[in-house]
Amino acid sequence: MFFASDNSSGVPEQVLASLARANDGFALGYGADEVMTRVRTRIREIFEAPEAAIYLVATGTAANALALATFCTPWGAVYCHRIAHIEEDECGAPEFYTGGSKLVLMDGPDGRMDPAVLAAKLDRAAAVGVHNVQKGMLSLTNLTEAGARYSVADIRALCDIAKAHNLPVHLDGARFTNALVAEGCTPAEMTWRAGVDVVSFGGTKNGLMGVEAVVIFDPVKAWEFELRRKRGGHLFSKHRFLSAQMEGWLDGDLWLDLARHANAMAERLEAGLARIPGARLLHPRGGNMVFAEWPRAGHRAAQDAGARYYFWPFDQSLEGPGDAPVSARLVASWSTTEGHVDRFLDLIST
Structure with missing residues (x-):
C-alpha cells in the first residue's frame, strides 16, 4: 500500500x-x-x-x-x-x-x-x-x-x-x-x-x-x-x-502499458473513495494521481497498517477528532495492484 x-x-x-x-x-x-x-x-x-x-x-x-x-x-x-x-x-x-x-x-x-x-x-x-x-x-x-x-x-x-x-x-x-x-x-x-x-x-x-x-x-x-x-x-x-x-x-x-495500468489503479482508488462517507475528491483526476480528503480515523487505520502516502498539504496531523477531514495525495504506479488498492480502501473506510 x-x-x-x-x-x-x-x-x-x-x-x-x-x-x-x-x-x-x-x-x-x-x-x-x-x-x-x-x-x-x-x-x-x-x-x-x-x-x-x-x-x-x-x-x-x-x-x-x-x-x-x-x-x-x-x-x-x-x-x-x-x-x-x-x-x-x-x-x-x-x-x-x-x-x-x-x-x-x-x-x-x-x-x-x-x-x-x-x-x-x-x-x-x-x-x-x-x-x-x-x-x-x-x-x-x-x-x-x-x-x-x-x-x-x-x-x-x-x-x-x-x-x-x-x-x-x-x-x-x-x-x-x-x-x-x-x-x-x-x-x-x-x-x-x-x-x-x-x-x-x-x-x-x-x-x-x-x-x-x-x-x-x-x-x-x-x-x-x-x-x-x-x-x-x-x-x-x-x-x-x-x-x-x-x-x-x-x-x-511497454511505456504505454505501464501508464495505462497506473491510471487504472488510480481510477479504482477514485471509485472507492466515492463510496466512503465523508470522503471527497479535491481535484479532477487526470491520470495516476488522486487528491482527496477523508476522515482522520481512516488515515490512522491506514497508516497503522503500513500504508504510505503524503498529507497534502504536509502540515496536517493524525492528532484530533477522528471524524475531521484530512487531505492527502495518492499516487498509483505501474506496480500498484488491485489488492493494494482494495486493502487501502477497506482501511480508510473504517
Missing part, C-alpha cells in the same frame, strides 16, 4: 533485461552507442518528428532546467502556473541553469493555467522596456501538480497565445505518458502539433531507473542543448545505460 509517489516503485523486468544486454562487451560513450541510435529513431517515430533532436538525461530536474535554459534568455520570463513543478519542486534549478530567468506565476484551477490570465499578463509584459524582465517562454506541466490534465485543446489554446507573442513553449512531461493515455491522443497531438517546441518526456515516474528524454522539435537549438548538458554536468560517459533503459521501456509499447 505504497501511494507516496510513482518514484517509489522498482524497475520492470524488461528494462532490467535491456540493461543486462547493454552491459555485455564494449560501447562508445557519451551517447555514441548503437542503442542510442535506435532510441533516437524510435522516439522520432513515436512523436512523428523525423527531424527532432533527442537527448537523454538522468533526472527530470535536469531535463526541465536544461530545456528552459536552451530556449530562454537570462533576462526572460518563464510563464508557468503558480504550482508548476518547476516552481514548487526544482529548488531554483530553472533560474540557476537559465542564468537568471524569472518564473512568472499564473493562476488557474487544478494546476492548469487560465488562458485569459496568460493573455492579460503577456499584453502587459515589458511595458517599460529595459526596466522589466522580457517575454521569454511558456512552460506547462502535464499532468499538473494537482493531478489534473491539460487536454490537447487546452495546450493548443495556451500555445496559440504564446505564439502570438513569439514565445516558445516547454512541456514538463514527468507524467507525460499518464496524461497521454488518459487523453487518448498521440504524442504529436499533445506536443508539436499543438504548438510545443520542447518536451521533457519523462520515464522515471513510469518505471525507469532514472532516464528522461528531452525532445526538441526544431533541431536549430540542438547544439546549444548539447553544450549546456555537458557544461551542466549531465552528459553521461557510460551513456549506454541510459539508452538501454529507454529502449527496454519503449520496446513493445
Whole structure:
C-alpha cells in the first residue's frame, strides 16, 4: 500500500533485461552507442518528428532546467502556473541553469493555467522596456501538480497565445505518458502539433531507473542543448545505460502499458473513495494521481497498517477528532495492484 509517489516503485523486468544486454562487451560513450541510435529513431517515430533532436538525461530536474535554459534568455520570463513543478519542486534549478530567468506565476484551477490570465499578463509584459524582465517562454506541466490534465485543446489554446507573442513553449512531461493515455491522443497531438517546441518526456515516474528524454522539435537549438548538458554536468560517459533503459521501456509499447495500468489503479482508488462517507475528491483526476480528503480515523487505520502516502498539504496531523477531514495525495504506479488498492480502501473506510 505504497501511494507516496510513482518514484517509489522498482524497475520492470524488461528494462532490467535491456540493461543486462547493454552491459555485455564494449560501447562508445557519451551517447555514441548503437542503442542510442535506435532510441533516437524510435522516439522520432513515436512523436512523428523525423527531424527532432533527442537527448537523454538522468533526472527530470535536469531535463526541465536544461530545456528552459536552451530556449530562454537570462533576462526572460518563464510563464508557468503558480504550482508548476518547476516552481514548487526544482529548488531554483530553472533560474540557476537559465542564468537568471524569472518564473512568472499564473493562476488557474487544478494546476492548469487560465488562458485569459496568460493573455492579460503577456499584453502587459515589458511595458517599460529595459526596466522589466522580457517575454521569454511558456512552460506547462502535464499532468499538473494537482493531478489534473491539460487536454490537447487546452495546450493548443495556451500555445496559440504564446505564439502570438513569439514565445516558445516547454512541456514538463514527468507524467507525460499518464496524461497521454488518459487523453487518448498521440504524442504529436499533445506536443508539436499543438504548438510545443520542447518536451521533457519523462520515464522515471513510469518505471525507469532514472532516464528522461528531452525532445526538441526544431533541431536549430540542438547544439546549444548539447553544450549546456555537458557544461551542466549531465552528459553521461557510460551513456549506454541510459539508452538501454529507454529502449527496454519503449520496446513493445511497454511505456504505454505501464501508464495505462497506473491510471487504472488510480481510477479504482477514485471509485472507492466515492463510496466512503465523508470522503471527497479535491481535484479532477487526470491520470495516476488522486487528491482527496477523508476522515482522520481512516488515515490512522491506514497508516497503522503500513500504508504510505503524503498529507497534502504536509502540515496536517493524525492528532484530533477522528471524524475531521484530512487531505492527502495518492499516487498509483505501474506496480500498484488491485489488492493494494482494495486493502487501502477497506482501511480508510473504517
